[in-house]
Amino acid sequence: MCGIVGYIGKQKASAIILEGLKRLEYRGYDSAGIAIQKNGRFEVAKKAGRVEGLIKSTPALKISGTSGIGHTRWATHGGVTDANAHTHLSSDGKFALIHNGIIENYAGIKKFLLTKGYTFQSETDTEVLCNLIAYHYQKEPATTEGSRFLECVRKTLRHIEGAYGIAVMCSDCPAEIVSARKGSPLILGVGDNEYMLASDVAAIISRTQNVVYLKDGEILHLTARDFSISTLEAEDVSPVIDRVTWSIEDTDLNGSAHFMEKEIFEQPAALENTMRGRFAEDGSTANFGGLNISPVDFRQIDRFHFLACGSAWHACLVAEHLIERFARVPVEVDYSSEFRYRNTPLGKNALFFVVSQSGETIDTLAAMREAKRKGYMVLAVNNVVGSTIARESAGGIYQHVGPEIGVASTKAFTSQLLVGAMLALYIGRMRDMSFSDGVEYVNALKGVPDIVRRTLEQAPHIREIAKRYAHYHDFLFLGRLSLFPVALEGALKLKEVSYIHAEGYPAAEMKHGPIALISENCPSVFLVPSGEMFTKVVSSMQEIKARKGRIIAIATEGCELPEGVADEVISIPACHEAVLPIVATIPMQLLSYYIAVELKRDVDKPRNLAKSVTVE
Ligand code: G6P
Numbered sequence: 001m002c003g004i005v006g007y008i009g010k011q012k013a014s015a016i017i018l019e020g021l022k023r024l025e026y027r028g029y030d031s032a033g034i035a036i037q038k039n040g041r042f043e044v045a046k047k048a049g050r051v052e053g054l055i056k057s058t059p060a061l062k063i064s065g066t067s068g069i070g071h072t073r074w075a076t077h078g079g080v081t082d083a084n085a086h087t088h089l090s091s092d093g094k095f096a097l098i099h100n101g102i103i104e105n106y107a108g109i110k111k112f113l114l115t116k117g118y119t120f121q122s123e124t125d126t127e128v129l130c131n132l133i134a135y136h137y138q139k140e141p142a143t144t145e146g147s148r149f150l151e152c153v154r155k156t157l158r159h160i161e162g163a164y165g166i167a168v169m170c171s172d173c174p175a176e177i178v179s180a181r182k183g184s185p186l187i188l189g190v191g192d193n194e195y196m197l198a199s200d201v202a203a204i205i206s207r208t209q210n211v212v213y214l215k216d217g218e219i220l221h222l223t224a225r226d227f228s229i230s231t232l233e234a235e236d237v238s239p240v241i242d243r244v245t246w247s248i249e250d251t252d253l254n255g256s257a258h259f260m261e262k263e264i265f266e267q268p269a270a271l272e273n274t275m276r277g278r279f280a281e282d283g284s285t286a287n288f289g290g291l292n293i294s295p296v297d298f299r300q301i302d303r304f305h306f307l308a309c310g311s312a313w314h315a316c317l318v319a320e321h322l323i324e325r326f327a328r329v330p331v332e333v334d335y336s337s338e339f340r341y342r343n344t345p346l347g348k349n350a351l352f353f354v355v356s357q358s359g360e361t362i363d364t365l366a367a368m369r370e371a372k373r374k375g376y377m378v379l380a381v382n383n384v385v386g387s388t389i390a391r392e393s394a395g396g397i398y399q400h401v402g403p404e405i406g407v408a409s410t411k412a413f414t415s416q417l418l419v420g421a422m423l424a425l426y427i428g429r430m431r432d433m434s435f436s437d438g439v440e441y442v443n444a445l446k447g448v449p450d451i452v453r454r455t456l457e458q459a460p461h462i463r464e465i466a467k468r469y470a471h472y473h474d475f476l477f478l479g480r481l482s483l484f485p486v487a488l489e490g491a492l493k494l495k496e497v498s499y500i501h502a503e504g505y506p507a508a509e510m511k512h513g514p515i516a517l518i519s520e521n522c523p524s525v526f527l528v529p530s531g532e533m534f535t536k537v538v539s540s541m542q543e544i545k546a547r548k549g550r551i552i553a554i555a556t557e558g559c560e561l562p563e564g565v566a567d568e569v570i571s572i573p574a575c576h577e578a579v580l581p582i583v584a585t586i587p588m589q590l591l592s593y594y595i596a597v598e599l600k601r602d603v604d605k606p607r608n609l610a611k612s613v614t615v616e
Pocket of ligand 1: 311612
């Protein structure tokens with residue numbers, strides 16, 4: 001939620017910051033703003049709406065200062081207005097500040113500052129930060145200006161409760177930026193005679209691949225020549241500079257109309273990357289280098305807990321099904337936000353997995369900390385290398401699917417399904433799964449990229465279906481067993497990108513309520529696999545048909561659907577049970593995407609959503 005960018009160097013800062021903001025818009029896109037510092041003066045431009053709108057409407061951006069900060073907002077405190085957009089200035093005009101997060105104790109601080117004569121122009125929680133810095137600065141004896149600025153930010157942050165990633169400039173200290181984080185992500189890009197700070201690597205990758213990942217409670221002090229990192233307690237931190245493996249091309253559309261389209265069609269390669277190097281030499285099980293728990297200890301685990309939000313939660317539900325089915329070990333899946341506040345009884349030998357594409361989702365991070373506090377080992381399944389969740393976990397599995405920019409998760413979701421399937425294999429082979437079943441399972445997983453590629457060939461057919469169904473206002477998505485969470489994901493995808501109401505349900509459970517919605521105006525998308533569930537699912541389809549409901553069936557190739565039971569059929573290749581959820585997801589992604597395109601929705605930036613939810 002919210003993206004922050006800062007630049008300090010020799011180039012004109014505004015163009016670089018705006019480019020960075022465009023690449024961070026997936027984090028929030030209600031409003032955007034920028035502040036450039038020149039000759040001890042701030043030039044601020046901010047506006048409700050997208051970064052593009054800010055660029056078009058603001059002549060101030062032509063200014064030539066070489067340091068500045070910028071922000072793209074996902075509103076929490078205060079509506080989507082120009083005044084609430086960041087950058088915010090302290091009422092004495094000395095400090096300019098951007099913020100990602102929520103200041104929980106802002107009301108008390110604001111009350112205090114009002115008594116001291118400070119004024120407020122916005123309804124945001126953020127504005128108290130710059131005024132509190134100004135208050136401390138004005139009280140602090142004037143020693144060397146640079147350290148006085150830094151120390152006042154440090155002092156201010158000690159009074160702050162909540163989450164923040166901030167960047168601040170002081171008009172007394174041209175060419176300096178102080179930045180800090182607690183709960184919200186912050187990285188530093190170390191370029192050629194220049195530095196950039198940002199919420200995410202995407203904002204800086206066009207200028208440098210050298211990155212320092214800041215930790216919670218760390219403060220960054222940037223000048224045009226160097227940088228230093230210290231803690232809230234003023235201890236020096238030795239920075240570790242990492243090299244990012246992906247490049248700017250990975251964050252471009254490269255000819256696709258939308259990132260969602262690009263990322264859907266990238267799935268064969270993305271899934272290949274998730275699997276690469278992760279099968280044992282004997283070809284009968286999976287191999288994970290980063291779990292940091294010995295197979296002997298892992299074998300002792302008698303219950304797994306999975307925590308996640310959004311699509312990642314659906315992936316966990318599929319993992320639950322596969323692990324219980326193939327490894328016969330109980331699995332509990334919780335929404336991260338619920339787990340934090342529930343007092344779930346937990347077994348002695350339990351192990352936690354947190355699943356998060358971004359590795360920054362605040363609820364998942366907090367749930368993970370809660371599990372750790374209770375003394376449990378927590379492993380992470382995560383895509384963004386160096387994310388907070390990755391760093392705070394005891395170990396884990398990187399997804400390696402490259403940056404996912406579309407707000408609605410696609411390739412990261414199927415990659416999480418694949419990781420879940422590989423975990424089921426790994427745990428299963430430690431228990432009752434035979435060598436030959438393991439080999440069969442591994443071969444099925446190795447075939448995933450190809451089978452997904454074949455499924456994607458259905459795109460033109462699905463596009464035609466989407467055109468015929470885009471005008472409906474309600475949809476049901478129905479599936480059973482491991483395909484029930486896939487139905488949930490199908491409904492979520494449609495809601496997210498097309499704003500059409502959709503519900504996912506276990507196919508047979510539909511009789512207990514949702515069937516009341518059925519009429520010729522509420523189509524159902526059925527997931528119809530071959531095998532033991534086939535006749536059961538077909539019976540549910542008949543019940544819908546008897547009530548004049550239209551049906552889109554996503555059915556295994558070769559299944560003999562009774563005449564007239566489906567209005568549309570999308571075929572998916574026959575495959576292993578562990579692979580089926582991945583394959584069944586693809587047509588639903590395409591259906592949602594094409595319906596959204598048909599409705600001219602803002603596919604990559606759906607209203608009200610943000611990709612990385614860093615507020616509770
Ligand atoms: C947001 C995104 C979803 C995502 C969820 C969890 O709601 O829009 O696509 O599934 O966050 O994100 P995470 O990064 O933790 O997987």
